[in-house]
Amino acid sequence: MAVQRGRRNGAAVARKLATPDADNAPTAEMPAVTENDEGTRARSIPEAAVARLAVYLRVLSAMAEQGATTVASEELATAAGVNSAKLRKDLSYLGSYGTRGVGYEVSVLVGHIERTLGLTRMHKVAVVGIGNLGHALANYGGFPGRGFPVEALFDVDADLIGVPVGGIPVSHLEDIPRVCRDRGISIGVIATPPTAAQSVCDRLVAGGVQCILNFAPVVLQVPEHVEVRKVDLAVELQILSFYVARRNGMVVG
Amino acid sequence: MAVQRGRRNGAAVARKLATPDADNAPTAEMPAVTENDEGTRARSIPEAAVARLAVYLRVLSAMAEQGATTVASEELATAAGVNSAKLRKDLSYLGSYGTRGVGYEVSVLVGHIERTLGLTRMHKVAVVGIGNLGHALANYGGFPGRGFPVEALFDVDADLIGVPVGGIPVSHLEDIPRVCRDRGISIGVIATPPTAAQSVCDRLVAGGVQCILNFAPVVLQVPEHVEVRKVDLAVELQILSFYVARRNGMVVG
DNA sequence: TCCTGTGAAGCGTTTCACAGCT
DNA sequence: AGCTGTGAAACGCTTCACAGGA
Incomplete structure (x- = not known):
């Protein structure tokens, strides 16, 4: 699984680009010193x-x-x-x-x-794509460690709309912007097939979502103010594969 | 979600330590040049x-x-x-x-x-812990991009043993070493609760598994020759939380 | 004495900028 | 003219090693 956090833009690349793992480069213009509720320095933590x-x-x-x-x-x-x-x-x-x-x-x-880490405040989560993975995520029910309650679910499948999963009824993709805004969702989790991911992402952004955790194997294009992290199973497995191959001397049969 | 790949050991730390994200430092003793089936240089790729x-x-x-x-x-x-x-x-x-x-x-x-990446060869996968997440992973059925067929499933739950999930019957945790060895599993995926993770990990290692993808929020201890990557939902969400907090000026209500 | 806190050195990764091939 | 391949500079992260407080 690769983790992404894009920041710099490549040469002719306009929108923020997301990249895996050790990419990013929190260089230059980091926000100036800001303080949290207790005056703790929160600036420039690598x-x-x-x-x-x-x-x-x-x-x-x-x-x-x-x-x-x-x-x-x-x-x-x-x-x-x-x-x-x-x-x-x-x-x-x-x-x-x-x-x-x-x-x-x-x-x-x-x-x-x-x-x-900003955990003194709740961060409401929406899960989009209630397939195998989305189902699993929705059932985590109040994500790990609390502070991340799942408060909205979305899918395209008409058979799923209205059905409660982990206590929350599934809404349609089209309602993402409205529902997210109404419920004050701040984190969107994308667990859709790759083809749907970008449009889902756009709707989440339209709904005021600031952070996205993306399980779909696509590079999402988002405006600057939105933070994307990516979890990519295929990439993780392939990285593991690389190390097996190298360890075994690469002499494949 | 954090990705881990330990390498260096800390001062008094004997076993390989796994750490998140940009940890590791493939320093010093990288394996000498090795060649794969086509003579492609495979050494020292960052x-x-x-x-x-x-x-x-x-x-x-x-x-x-x-x-x-x-x-x-x-x-x-x-x-x-x-x-x-x-x-x-x-x-x-x-x-x-x-x-x-x-x-x-x-x-x-x-x-x-x-x-x-060593993808010219198959890498058989075992999934341990057939809960919500394990179920989802098992049903991926032949992991993303092919080349990673799921060939063994394990759980403790007596009600699950023998039940086929995604076409493969679930075996008991105790049989991990034998089954992994018999089926030539090379990648183990841990989707158990955190308390079970280390013992599952030890059994996978005993079964000759070389790579582990760990979804449990624990730092696994493994011998040197085993590669661990970690996927941690809570950590991912907390990192996102940090960026929201920072962006919002940290002035929490 | 013990353990934290931190400048400074060491490394790995990214970016720059341009030489060199097509 | 266009695009790759790559030394070298820039940058950030990690590790070292020790000053300094309890």
Whole structure:
């Protein structure tokens, strides 16, 4: 699965382009310093670090549940699968909330990461394309970790319209803009066949959706203010295939 | 969704550590030059480029279907969502197969990318955890783009054992090592709850599986020779959340 | 003594810009 | 004239190594 986050535009490319994995280049004009509800610096956290913060958050939550109140960088790093220098650097982007000689207070860190990731606010999710995958996503029912309630479902199939899936009735693709606006959807998940993806995407954008998680194997064209991340099974498998092939010396029968 | 590919070990960390997104550092000891069936250089293709090659392949296949025989870097780049310099650099890792003043021959490029990614050989897939997501994955039936047939399914649920899903009967988790070995599974997909993931992973490894695609929100510990990629919905959503928050000036109500 | 926080070095990736072939 | 292929510069991320506080 590849993850995309386009930013730069190529030479003659007008619209924002989405690209897989380590593409993007948060270069030049990053937004100037902005502050969140607590005054935490939220500027210029490297892309890569943001992704890891989410992982630290999960690990920290698990640790908190097991009663840990304090954690050292080495311990947290190991649990999160990174080295401790990277972890400390990542955390330093949030500010200095550790205690030298001791470590970090779990609850404090959880709070700061949540604020930094904008998890103090709900993000309503719409799932488009209620096939196998869409069904699975809709049934997650209130996405992982809470804070991401699924509040709208869409499909083209007339047989599905009105049928509740995971408690929410399916609406028609044409109603995407209206429903998204009415319900204040901020994240759209595209789980349609590739041919439908771009038009679905356009409707989501028309409905005021700011972020899109795209499972369809297509490069979506979106306006600048919309953030796209891509999950591509075929790409993931092919990358794995590359490493098998290389490991096996590439001498294929 | 985050993608992981661990490589370096942190200080006191013995087993390979998996980390999200732009982690890894294919540094130092990359395998020496190896050749594939056609003598194509397969060494030292940057991680990031490999991920993009899979995308180029999809775009090229679509172009071929529409009758294109030749394509220029600018055109292919735009369609793939990257800039043309990056595309040319990526393709140059395969060797020089373009024609100056003209472009690339589509079929030739498709062939070279397929060989480089090891797609000339089948990679049998096992899906573990036949819940909502596992069901969806099993029903993909012969994963995207062919070359990745699903040939084994596993679950703990007694009610599921023996039931065919997408044409393949579900086996018990305990049989993972035997079945994987018998059927020559090379890629394992973990779609279980997080608590089961590590033990499932260990069994897959015991069954000779070389690559794992992990949908469970856990950092898997695997031996060096096993490649793990991770797909994490919660992480993806949280990254999107970060960008919404930043865009909105972080001034949360 | 222990562990955080961080400049600075090291690397990998991206972009630039142009030489070179058709 | 057009487009590829690629050194070299630019950039961002990771790692090192140690200063400095508890």
